[in-house]
Structure formats: structure tokens, C-alpha cells
Amino acid sequence: WSRFLTFPRRFAGSSEGGPYEVHVTQPSLRMIPLFVPLAEAQHMKPQDYINRGRALADQDKHEEAILCYEAAISRMTSLADSPVVSESSQALSTPPPTPQDEVNVDMVSATLGKAISLGKLGRxxxxxxxxxxxxxxxxxxTTTLSYLGLLRIREKKFNEGIECYREALSIDPNCTIAAEGLATALT
Structure with missing residues (x-):
């Protein structure tokens, strides 16, 4: 789908008054939070959306944070699917293959941030x-496992929650989120 956004003409640098519509078709821009100016959003990197999402979540603006995380996820997905321009040849090529065990830290951060904000909203x-x-x-x-443990406990799935905490602690015995969650779940 695409999104229509309406901005005043002066946003585009025109001296004429009145609104105009911008038809957004680029997949990574479809999820732009409405509070991000389109001109700025076109140049934002996924990490910029993640940082903005974290700042909004810190202010308990979880609806807006979710939009930022979704924009980051959408942007990363569309960047991964698009051809890459080689700097040396300026020719179109496909992105280099990544090893299966390589973790996209930004994608994990955006997805985790979205999940935490959804949880804070009770969803x-x-x-x-x-x-x-x-x-x-x-x-x-371990952070994901710990928060999943918390969600399982909230859903009254105590054994699954405890298992998530234990798995996080088996990976990192010093994970305080998991240790505190497990202690609370066992009391």
C-alpha cells in the first residue's frame, strides 16, 4: 500500500499557499511516523529510527515509538531487498551474501524495541x-529471552516464563534482568 501525506506548500520551499499531497511509494518510507517530516525521513537510516524510537519510549510515547521501530524494520527490509550500487563501478549488483549465523543487530534492536513498547501498552x-x-x-x-519470560508470566504461562529466564541465565549467568525475573517468578 502507499500513504498520502498532506503538507503546506511552504514545506517544499514554495512561496505559494495551500496544501499539496505527497504520494509515498518507496517501501521503506511507508511506515513513516507522521511527526517525521518527509524530507528528513528520506535520509534517515534505520539506526536513526531506532534511536528516535528509544527516545520516545523513554518518554512513555509508545505508540510513536512503535511507528519508529516499524519504520526501521521496513527500511532495513527494503534495503536488504534492493540492489546495491558499487562505489568503484557504479554498476548495479546484488548485496553480498551474509552468513546464516550473522546477526543483524539493528533488526533485533528494532524488533525488540517494538515488542517492549507493545508490552508497555498492554498488547x-x-x-x-x-x-x-x-x-x-x-x-x-538474553534481553529478548528475559522480556519474553516476563510476557509469558503476564500471560499466566509460568513454566514457559521460567524456562525463558533459565535459558537467558544459561547464556549469561550475570544477566540481572533474567535473574530478577526468575527470582520473582519462583516466589
């Missing part, structure tokens, strides 16, 4: 789905 099923997606990207991420 536990959607948060769990996003958390599981983050875990598929990086099965050894």
Missing part, C-alpha cells in the same frame, strides 16, 4: 509475537 499477544520474531533473529539474546 501482550502482539508483544509476544514481536518478541518471538526478535528471538528468531538472535536466539541467544
Amino acid at each position: 501482550n499477544p502482539a508483544a509476544t509475537e514481536a518478541m518471538e520474531a526478535a528471538l528468531e533473529l538472535d536466539p541467544r539474546n
Whole structure:
């Protein structure tokens, strides 16, 4: 799908008044949060969206944070699917293959951030789905395992929650989030 955004003409540098519409078709820009000016959004990197999402989540603006995380995910997905221009030849080529075990840290961060914000809004099923997606990207991420444990406990799935905490602690025995969550779940 595409999104239509309406901005005043002066946004485009025109001195004429009145609104104009911008038809957004680039896949990575479809999820642009409405509070991000389109001109700025076209140059934002996925990490910029993630940072903005974190800042918004810190201010308890989780709806807006989710939009930023989704924009980052969309941007990374479209960048991964698009051809790359080689700097030396300026010819189109496909992106180099990445090893299966290589983790896209930004994708994990965006997916995890989205899941945490969804959880803060009480949307536990959607948060769990996003958390599981983050875990598929990086099965050894102790933060993801810990937050998934918390969500499982909230859903009254105590054994699954405890297992998530224990798995996180088996990966990193010093993971305080998992240790505290496990201690709380066992009391």
C-alpha cells in the first residue's frame, strides 16, 4: 500500500499557499511516523529510527515509538531487498551474501524495541509475537529471552516464563534482568 501525506506548500520551499499531497511509494518510507517530516525521513537510516524510537519510549510515547521501530524494520527490509550500487563501478549488483549465523543487530534492536513498547501498552499477544520474531533473529539474546519470560508470566504461562529466564541465565549467568525475573517468578 502507499500513504498520502498532506503538507503546506511552504514545506517544499514554495512561496505559494495551500496544501499539496505527497504520494509515498518507496517501501521503506511507508511506515513513516507522521511527526517525521518527509524530507528528513528520506535520509534517515534505520539506526536513526531506532534511536528516535528509544527516545520516545523513554518518554512513555509508545505508540510513536512503535511507528519508529516499524519504520526501521521496513527500511532495513527494503534495503536488504534492493540492489546495491558499487562505489568503484557504479554498476548495479546484488548485496553480498551474509552468513546464516550473522546477526543483524539493528533488526533485533528494532524488533525488540517494538515488542517492549507493545508490552508497555498492554498488547501482550502482539508483544509476544514481536518478541518471538526478535528471538528468531538472535536466539541467544538474553534481553529478548528475559522480556519474553516476563510476557509469558503476564500471560499466566509460568513454566514457559521460567524456562525463558533459565535459558537467558544459561547464556549469561550475570544477566540481572533474567535473574530478577526468575527470582520473582519462583516466589
